[in-house]
Amino acid sequence: MAKQELTCDDILKELRAKQYRPIYYLMGEESYYIDLIADYITDNVLNETEKEFNLTVVYGADVDVATIINAAKRYPMMSEHQVVVVKEAQAIRNMEELSYYLQKPLLSTILVICHKHGTLDRRKKLAAEIDKVGVLFESKKIKDAQLPAFISSYMKRKGVDMEPKATAMLADFVGSDLSRLTGELEKLIITLPVGQRRVTPEQIEKNIGISKDYNNFELRSALVEKDILKANKIIKYFEENPKTNPIQMTLSLLFSFYSNLMLAYYAPDKSEQGIANMLGLKTPWQAKDYLAAMRKYSGVKTMQIVGEIRYADAKSKGVKNSSMSDGDILRELVFNILH
Incomplete structure (x- = not known):
């Protein structure tokens, strides 16, 4: 053995x-x-x-x-x-x-x-x-899908609770660099008001510098819901704040989500637990966005979206692109995803 x-x-x-x-x-x-x-x-x-x-x-x-x-x-x-x-x-x-x-x-x-x-x-x-x-x-590097569970577990050991949206915002913003992520979590713990042991999206906005309304988590939600107005408002905000919302981070997170969505179609069990098992998610509630997206996007459309994200990534690096700004690239990508 x-x-x-x-x-x-x-x-x-x-x-x-x-x-x-x-x-x-x-x-x-x-x-x-x-x-x-x-x-x-x-x-x-x-x-x-x-x-x-x-x-x-x-x-x-x-x-x-x-x-x-x-x-x-x-x-x-x-x-x-x-x-x-x-x-x-x-x-x-x-x-x-x-x-x-x-x-x-x-x-x-x-x-x-x-x-x-x-x-x-x-x-x-x-x-x-x-x-x-x-x-x-x-x-080993942990997968992006495992980050919310890592954050929750880390904060629980410190005696602090985090609202699910706050957890998702931080996971999307920092990514899988655990040393940086734990540094941001320690910053949040230190800045909590006396007697408060729960981190809200407002605290993330105030202390980490992520807008609670205009971030990659909210963009993903807008795309899942096919909310065209909300998605374009977020893209406009990203365009005006490129330092805190670099296009490469947005493209990476969208690629991860839609790649996982492709895998979700192959899950034998399409329940929350079944999708969570297929994608290696720690908790079934993390599968809710994937189930919602499966109701909005077909498998064929999802495959096309993954291709569009790859194309946008190439454009953002100057491949076959001499004039489009990052904002224009994202705006075009969002249009192609939603239509």
């Missing part, structure tokens, strides 16, 4: 219980979870006095594998453990050589390797050696 991969929550649960492994190899495209685990180990395994002698932080551009192994082989001073953190490990060549150390690692050392924007080849010896004695964790 294949070894079950640990999630970020599994790893943090072990660490809180002081169950430490000789190595944590943290890799992948999503920096947020890599930093979360590495920072927890750095901040919590050693106390402030122990850190002075037993915490080593190095960067991949400045070290080689031999240097890392020598650091890992040191014994802790006046402490049960020493922690060695290697940041930007993707810059290190011949990482495979670390496998020799892992055949008999020093149990008093906690070695943390942070390999961002890439992964180890799991077929190689090093991956097998890490799996035997430690944690090989891949931090």
